[in-house]
Amino acid sequence: xxxxxxxxxxxxxxxxxxxxxxxxxxxxxxxxxxxxxxxxxxxxxxxxxxxxxxxxxxxxxxxxxxxxxxxxxxxxxxxxxxxxxxxxxxxxxxxxxxxxxxxxxxxxxxxxxxxxxxxxxxxxxxxxxxxxxxxxxxxxxx
Numbered sequence: 001x002x003x004x005x006x007x008x009x010x011x012x013x014x015x016x017x018x019x020x021x022x023x024x025x026x027x028x029x030x031x032x033x034x035x036x037x038x039x040x041x042x043x044x045x046x047x048x049x050x051x052x053x054x055x056x057x058x059x060x061x062x063x064x065x066x067x068x069x070x071x072x073x074x075x076x077x078x079x080x081x082x083x084x085x086x087x088x089x090x091x092x093x094x095x096x097x098x099x100x101x102x103x104x105x106x107x108x109x110x111x112x113x114x115x116x117x118x119x120x121x122x123x124x125x126x127x128x129x130x131x132x133x134x135x136x137x138x139x140x141x142x
Contacts, residue, residue, distance in 0.1 A: 036107025
């Protein structure tokens with residue numbers, strides 16, 4: 001297992017964990033609630049825990065996209081990792097377009113923009129770096 005593939009798996013795993021935490025936080029909300037459930041709402045010690053919020057739909061989308069990235073990394077299918085990265089980029093665009101409006105179906109806020117952008121940029125970077133590493137290995141073996 002290469003370092004890049006391991007990093008893809010770790011990044012996807014973190015996305016799954018955050019999505020599951022978001023789903024737990026949003027368990028009592030409507031499926032597309034505009035104001036999502038805040039992670040670690042009762043904790044005054046962890047200010048970062050108040051930065052992310054999800055509706056159940058937003059949490060499920062995050063889990064699904066991170067799972068697609070994990071499958072792509074595990075089975076060495078670069079296209080799946082890039083599809084997941086594109087999905088996270090679309091989610092980031094959704095945050096920008098619908099933030100603070102009643103049709104915010106993912107129930108997200110500005111902190112989620114950072115999460116979605118980090119997942120998109122990180123997965124694209126790792127997938128493309130893996131492509132370069134594979135090409136270098138083929139040239140070295142020839």
